[in-house]
Structure formats: C-alpha cells, structure tokens
Amino acid sequence: MRLLYHLLLSPFSRKVRVVLGEKDLPFELRAEKVWQRRPEFLALNPAAQVPVLVEDDGTVIADSGVITEYLEEVYPEPGLIGSDAKTGAEVRRLVAWFDLKFYREVTRNLTGEKVQKRFLGLGEPSSEAIRAGHANLPVHLDYIAWLTERRNWLAGDFFSLADVAAAAHISTLDYIGDVPWDKHGPAKDWYARIKSRPSFRALLADHIPGLPPPKNYADLDF
C-alpha cells in the first residue's frame, strides 16, 4: 500500500493528502515525529521533513512540491495543474504564493507558534509573531475574495492545486479557530466549497489528542 509520512497540522502534508484524494489514489498515513531524526526516515529524506511518499514499487518522493508534480505526471487525471504552460504557470504561481508567502506571513506565525512550538517544547509562543500572523491573514483572505470574484476557482475555471495549497494552509488555522470567517464572506464561500469535497473529508476528521478543534472546524455549514 502507498504510504505517506506526515504530520496532522503540516499544511504541506495536508496538500498531498488532498491531491491523493482528488486523484482517488489509496494510501496509508504514518505520523513521523521528524524532530526525532529517526535514521530510517533520514534515509528516505535527508531534509528530515514531511511529507514523504513511498509508492508501491518502493519509489520515494520527498517534499510536497516534488510529490505533487510527480503525482500530476504519473496520475494525470483529474488534472490539477492544467494542460498548457500558461495555465500551469498561474496555478504554480498561486501554489508558491501560499506555500512560501502565506506560510511565512501567516501559517508559521499562527499554527507554527501555537501548535508546533508547544508540541516540540520550544517554549512560549511569540506574541509578536502571533500579532503579525493575525495582521497578515485578512490581506490574504481579501486576495482569495478578489480572485474568486473573477474566477470560479483561485487559478481559473477549474479546481486546481492552487485551491488545494490555499485550503491546506487555511485548514490548519481553522483547526485552531484563528480564521475570522464572519468578516470574510467570499473567502468563506470558497472554503465551504472546498470543505464539501470528498478529498477534504479525512482532514476534517483529524483530531490531535490534547488539542481538539473547535466545533465548526468539521461543519460544512460553519
């Protein structure tokens, strides 16, 4: 069985879980405490990060961006990056937007400070980082609104890896109750459409012992 090393609130692991779901590829999840630097895991990925995918034939693919390009090439249906170079560029631009910029400005400052630091025993969350995360988030939710006023999905008319990447990050914030949905109707409407997809169901059932999500995390009507 295909195996995915992951962590529950890693947005990059979540991105791959949704892509596997969209492409209807069965897989088994294995939580990997990357900070323990297990030698067998380092042999799979010397960068010591999740996600890492191990295919049935033993092929090992590390890094969420690498995994999603690999899956798109080997299992092209349904296409999540688009069939021509320009569409692909817009999809990948928005994936980079969320995986680099949104991660740096928001996810790391909120999910990273509040959850990762606590579970890793790295001390108290930085109130400065948390303030920055809360200040930056509305700008990105407005950008999602701006895009979805002009397009059916973030990168164009089709559901793409851009939507998956954005939702993967935002879902980790929603798990800790940090998304001000009441002030961001259009972004909420977009996220509601994502939540109703079968590929997203497993994420909504996630439950971290000692850190339960708020009730509306899993609600399709939130």
Next chain:
Amino acid sequence: MRLLYHLLLSPFSRKVRVVLGEKDLPFELRAEKVWQRRPEFLALNPAAQVPVLVEDDGTVIADSGVITEYLEEVYPEPGLIGSDAKTGAEVRRLVAWFDLKFYREVTRNLTGEKVQKRFLGLGEPSSEAIRAGHANLPVHLDYIAWLTERRNWLAGDFFSLADVAAAAHISTLDYIGDVPWDKHGPAKDWYARIKSRPSFRALLADHIPGLPPPKNYADLDF
C-alpha cells in the same frame, strides 16, 4: 525582446538567467528595486519579488520555480528536469533542497545579512546569523561532494536544474568571498565545471557598484 526583472545577487534571479542561457534564449535584464514596490511592477507580480519574466507575447511569469517549469515546458531542449517522473523528482528534490533549505540555512544568513541588509538600510548584519551561515555551509558543501562522488552531476548523469539552483546560491556567497574552497575540493571541482559553462559567463561578469567581488570570483582557475 524577452525581459527578465532581476537583482544581481538574488540567487533566484541567477537561477533563471542560467536556465535562459542553457536554453539559448536571448533576454534583456532589468534591475528592479523591489523594495520600492513600484505599482507597475506589483501589477506584474503582486508578491513584489524578482525574478519576473515577460515573454515576447506579453506573457508574464513570476517566481523562479514557476519560470523554470514554464521554460522547461515551452522550450524543452536541452532538458534540465529530465524526461521521466522519477528523474524529475530527484532534480526537483535537490532544487527544493537549495532553494528552501540552503537558502534558509546559508544564503539568507550570509548574502542576505551582508548585502541585502546593507543595501536596504536595514541596519547592521546580525553576527548570530552570520555565524549560523558559516556553520551550516560546510555541511552542504559536503553534501555536494557526497553526491558528485556517486554521480556525474548533482541529480544524476546529466547537468540539471539541481546544479543550476545550487550554483546560483553558491555564486552569491562566492561573490562576497564566503566559500572556503580550500577545504572542499570535490565541491570546488564541481563548481569549476559550472563556471566554465557559457551560460554562467554573464554571472561572473556581474559587478555591484561599491561592492566589487574578490579577484577569484570570475577566475575559472580559482
């Protein structure tokens, strides 16, 4: 004429310049002071970062990872990512290694602190960051040695985007004289092969006013 918005010591801009050179695609360089947040530039790339490529037909592509995937698709010869999914995964894994991990652990701490901060008037370089950069660099040079003992180039038998990405970052450190080549023979041999490629020549001619490179920066025999 194809146009590339860039900055001289941006490793990501350098990566794209080398790829354009390898594919023999003529282009014009335009320096973009991204920190000025020029409205016309933000319209090209709301993430306000270089590189941004504008093709002759007006197509705008932002982000070095997006640009290199686009160029590989539209101008496939010579191939820099490989012709099958597994080879592509190894190339992209190493590109991510250098663009994310090496950047975070080394480039940002050395080139970022010493050059960017100074030119942007962001205050004195952090000595803690510089120490971390110097401590991390040898580990990566050893990794390059480990790879090139087993393979002709970083990702396998062919010169690939992995070599371009690694050399782009390292060339910015070499510009400020921060690479201890004397202690890293195999990495030096690999970099010497890169320096002798025609696609790399323009980078070796770079000269920042007020910050000249050391003499051996441009020497093929260094």
